[in-house]
Each structure stands twice: as C-alpha cells, then as structure tokens.
Amino acid sequence: MWIVRLALRRPYTFVVGALVLLLLTPYVLLRTPTDIFPAINIPVISVIWQYTGLSALEVEQRLNYMHERALSATVNDIEHTESTAYNGVGVIKVFLREGASVDGGVAQITAIAQTIMRQMPPGQTPPLIIRYNASTVPILQYAFSSRKLGEQELYDLAQNHIRIGLSTEQGVSIPWPYGGRTRLVSVDLDLPALQAKNLSPQDVVTAMSAQNFIFPSGTAKIGSTEYDITLNTSPAVLDELNDLPIKTVNGATIRVRDVAQVRDGYAPQQNIVRQDGVRGTLLTMLRSGSASTLDVIARVKAALPRVLSGTPPELLVKEFADQSIFVR
Incomplete structure (x- = not known):
C-alpha cells in the first residue's frame, strides 16, 4: 500500500513517469531484436x-x-x-x-x-x-552456379569475393562455402618416367620444397640511394615450377617437367552442391551477436548487388531459405 500513498502524495511525479515510459516505448520497440528463437547462452x-x-x-x-x-x-x-x-x-x-x-x-x-x-x-x-550458440542458425542462403564457369572458379568467387564483401555487414557471420573445389597447385607424377630416371616421388617433393622459399630480401645502400632487393627464390608464374631442376646426371639436368606436370588443380572434393542440375556453391548466412534477424537480412540483401557488380556476368545467383518470412 505504500506505493499508493506515495502516488497520492506526489501525483505529478507519477504522471511524468508514465509519460516518459509512453514516449520511450517506440524507441525500445524499434531497437528490440526480432528473431524466431530467444538468445540462448549455452556454455x-x-x-x-x-x-x-x-x-x-x-x-x-x-x-x-x-x-x-x-x-x-x-x-x-x-x-x-x-x-x-x-x-x-x-x-x-x-x-x-x-x-x-x-x-x-x-x-x-x-x-x-x-x-x-x-x-x-x-x-x-x-x-x-x-x-x-544454440541461437546461431542459418537465416539466409545463396546458391551460385554457372554454365560456363568451373567449380574451382565458383568456389573462388564465393570464398574470396562474395563472402568477404558481405562479411563486413553488421551482425552477419558467413562460414566457408559448401560445394565447389578448393584451388591448389597440383603436381601429377609420371611414375614410369620417374623409374626410368631412377628418381622417387620424394625427390620431386624435396626439389620443389628447396627451391620455393619466401625470404626477407631487405635493401642495399649504394651511395646516397637505397634500393629494394628482390629474390627469385619463389616462382612468380605457375608454369615456372615445371622448370625447377631436380637432379643432374652426367651433365644432363632433370627438371620437374621431365617427370611430372604442375597445374592449377583442386583439393579432393568433400561435398557437392547442385542448382537446377548444375554444380555450384552454397553460401550460408548466420546471425551473430544480439542483432535482429530482420535487420541482418535487410543489410545483406542491400549489399549483395554492390558485391556482385565485380563478378562475371555468367554467374547465376539464387536466393532461398530466407528466415525473415517466418520472423515476420
């Protein structure tokens, strides 16, 4: 009953307090995160x-x-x-x-x-x-495919261009894409040629490892001028790896291209994504922190055209699994 007595003694104070709460209500409603699940803090x-x-x-x-x-x-x-x-x-x-x-x-x-x-x-x-975090669930997904671009190019675009461009948006977390092929340098060994030249696969590995280093080159001061020094310890072009020497026998140098072929390859594929029967890649957007699902999805959709402006026109983009439909 003490609060009733206080209100009767100070009516203007309670009226002002009620008006403040009424005025702050729209501000609080606009800043309250909207999501399907509440924030669940599981350690x-x-x-x-x-x-x-x-x-x-x-x-x-x-x-x-x-x-x-x-x-x-x-x-x-x-x-x-x-x-x-x-x-x-x-x-x-x-x-x-x-x-x-x-x-x-x-x-x-x-x-x-x-x-x-x-x-x-x-x-x-x-x-x-x-x-x-149990509340970290996919809120939006994009599939990327193409009739002309290969799986390596699709993965490279999704990982190094689109993902990086969208990850700067507030409240969004984007894991690595599904599907596609991870680009790497592959060395295809010619086993009969290795046996004919009395070499083993380890000889190729040792030769390439010993001639592909990144060293700090430093500078050289000549007179009053200081020059940057560049070393050729690492090939600048992929095809230069084929010219690396492995061994010299009777004055003849055996190079990598004589027993192997270096190419732009890919790692063993762990998963496959198809869009309309064509192989592609899949990017999943996750909500991070206390951001609102509706706000995060709106930011991603607004930023996507800007990010895609630097991609090839052959790239096909399809949006699905939009969770804002259920949140609304």
Whole structure:
C-alpha cells in the first residue's frame, strides 16, 4: 500500500513517469531484436582438429584422446566432454557448467592445445576453436552456379569475393562455402618416367620444397640511394615450377617437367552442391551477436548487388531459405 500513498502524495511525479515510459516505448520497440528463437547462452566450446589422410581410428587415438586428457586437467568448470572422429577430422565438444566463463574456457583450451601439439603427428596444425550458440542458425542462403564457369572458379568467387564483401555487414557471420573445389597447385607424377630416371616421388617433393622459399630480401645502400632487393627464390608464374631442376646426371639436368606436370588443380572434393542440375556453391548466412534477424537480412540483401557488380556476368545467383518470412 505504500506505493499508493506515495502516488497520492506526489501525483505529478507519477504522471511524468508514465509519460516518459509512453514516449520511450517506440524507441525500445524499434531497437528490440526480432528473431524466431530467444538468445540462448549455452556454455559449449567446440574444438576441431584436422589432419588430412588420418583414419577415424587414428584421429580418435592420436588427436581427440590426447587433447581430452589434457583438457580434464587444465580447463576449469568442465561438466563433460564429447568427441567424434571422422577421416581426417576430430571434433571435441566441451560442455561447461552453468555460469562458467566461456571466454576463460576458450583461453585455457587454446593454451593447452598449443602445448600438446608437440606430442601429435608431425605437421599437425592448431585446432579451430569456436563458441557454440544454440541461437546461431542459418537465416539466409545463396546458391551460385554457372554454365560456363568451373567449380574451382565458383568456389573462388564465393570464398574470396562474395563472402568477404558481405562479411563486413553488421551482425552477419558467413562460414566457408559448401560445394565447389578448393584451388591448389597440383603436381601429377609420371611414375614410369620417374623409374626410368631412377628418381622417387620424394625427390620431386624435396626439389620443389628447396627451391620455393619466401625470404626477407631487405635493401642495399649504394651511395646516397637505397634500393629494394628482390629474390627469385619463389616462382612468380605457375608454369615456372615445371622448370625447377631436380637432379643432374652426367651433365644432363632433370627438371620437374621431365617427370611430372604442375597445374592449377583442386583439393579432393568433400561435398557437392547442385542448382537446377548444375554444380555450384552454397553460401550460408548466420546471425551473430544480439542483432535482429530482420535487420541482418535487410543489410545483406542491400549489399549483395554492390558485391556482385565485380563478378562475371555468367554467374547465376539464387536466393532461398530466407528466415525473415517466418520472423515476420
């Protein structure tokens, strides 16, 4: 009853307070994020190890098992861990207790991952560590295809042009595209030619590794002028790799082109995306942070024409899975 007595004694104060709330209501409504699901803060951290060529059993024994043992002794507030092993990929989910510091958990997991890498197979790279959020769901997807462009070109456009152009928009997170082929330099060995010249595949690898380096060249001061020095330790054109020498026998130099062929190739394809029967790539947009789904989708759609202005006209773009339809 005290609030009633206070209102009767100070009526003007309560009237002004009610008017302030009434005036602030439109401002609050406009700034309130609109989404299908509420913000769900689940303290889960995912650790993804990758080692191409390793079987699922070896991934479990050599990567996941070693990391899980180290996590139990160094990371605070762990409730339980789950791990899944695939060919070349190991996924560990670290579930923290309610109220635990996720940022602190990420820092501790990152620190111990760098430490145990010495005990892992040679060439192992640091893991990808991400925070899992149940409200981070796809809100928009774009498919890219072409009758003239190859899968490598489509993947390159989606990854290095479109994805980068859209990722600067506020509230959007864009993972790597699905489908397509990842470009890389491929060396196709001619095994009969290698045997005829008494060479092994390792000889080719050693020769190319020893002649493809990036060194700091520095400068040279001659008189009163300082010149930049450029070294030729790394080929500038792909075809120059074919001219690298491997071995000299009886005065004759054996080059890479004599036993192999260097070309613009692609990594083994892990997934395929088709649009109207034509292979292409798929970009998925995720909402990040506390941004509104409607605002994020509106920003992406507004920025897409500007990003696509620098792409080939043969590129076909199709939009689907627009979640703003359901949010509205």
